[in-house]
Amino acid sequence: MPNKFVNYKNRGMFLEHIINDSNTYYLSKDIAVIYKKPTPIKVLNVSYRSKKTTLIDKAVFSETSTLDYNGVYKAKYIEFDAKESKSTTSFPLNNIKAHQITHIRNIINHGGIAFLIIFMNNKFFLFKGEDLLDFIETNTRKSIPYEIIEKKGHIIKEGYLPRIDYISTLNKIYF
Numbered sequence: 519m520p521n522k523f524v525n526y527k528n529r530g531m532f533l534e535h536i537i538n539d540s541n542t543y544y545l546s547k548d549i550a551v552i553y554k555k556p557t558p559i560k561v562l563n564v565s566y567r568s569k570k571t572t573l574i575d576k577a578v579f580s581e582t583s584t585l586d587y588n589g590v591y592k593a594k595y596i597e598f599d600a601k602e603s604k605s606t607t608s609f610p611l612n613n614i615k616a617h618q619i620t621h622i623r624n625i626i627n628h629g630g631i632a633f634l635i636i637f638m639n640n641k642f643f644l645f646k647g648e649d650l651l652d653f654i655e656t657n658t659r660k661s662i663p664y665e666i667i668e669k670k671g672h673i674i675k676e677g678y679l680p681r682i683d684y685i686s687t688l689n690k691i692y693f
Contacts (some may be wrong), residue, residue, distance in 0.1 A: 523574065532602065532606055532637070532661065533600045533601075533602050533635065533637045534554070534586070534600050535682075536681045536682055537554075537586075537587065537600055537635065537681075537682065538554060539668070539680065539681045540680035540682050540683070540684065541553065541554070541587070541589075541683050543679050543680040543681075544685060546678060547553075548590075549685060550589060550591040550592075550685055551589045551590050551591075552587055552588070552589030552590075552591070552596070552638060553587065553588065553589055554586060554587055554607045555583065555584070555585070555587065555588060560577060561574055561576075561577050562575075562576040562577055563575040563576040568637060582615070582617045584597070584617070584621045585593065585597045585598055585599040585618060585621060585622070585632070586598065586599045586600050586601070586617060587600070591688065592684065592693055594629075594630065594631055594692070595625070595629075595630040595631070596631040596632070596633075596634045596688070597621075597622075597625050597630060597631075597632050598632065598634060599614070599618065599634050599635070600634075600635050600637075601613050601634050601635070601637070602612070602636075602637045602638070603635045603636065603637070603638040605638070605661075605664075606638075606639055606664065607663065607664050608659075608661035608663050608664055609636060609638060609661055609662045609667055610660065610661045611654070611659075611660055611661055611662065612660065613632075614650075619650075619651070619654065622647040622650065622651065623651060625647065626647050626648060626651070631647075631688070631692055632647035633646050633647050633650075634647075634650060635647060635674065635682075635684060636667060636671065638664065638667060639664065641673060642673070642674040642682050642684075643667055643668075643671030643672065643673060643674065644668065644671060644674050644684055644687045644688070644691070645667065645671045645672075646670070646672075646691065649670045649671075650662075653666065653670075672687050672690065672691060673687070674687045675687075
């Protein structure tokens, strides 16, 4: 009998780690200022272990989070989310919440740049927010076929520094 419990605890941590390393490189070279946004929480209970340390015993998510990363590059506001897909044939749209889609639309409507970095089939893709919105508005599918990710997405080159060079990909698309 298959295990019905699936643990999503560390899903996406591989991709986030690589993006965080790339963002540290971009900041150290004064290329871009991009940060991982903390998940908003409301602390319900704490324990004071000593004068210098406090332990949060209980907390809940206080509001819905928007996208994972935001910052500025070439005087443009950018915001993006990191997504991994284990599927080799399509990217499930249920990985993106409705409030995130609304947020992507708002950023684009106000002149910002919004996108997804998708890790799928051992490749990194930059998938523009405009293409995501267009797919959602013109399709009834619950997933984006891999062929569309390949066609509309932009490959992000891997390297040593930065680990993934999404800024070079942004330059080709937007600048």
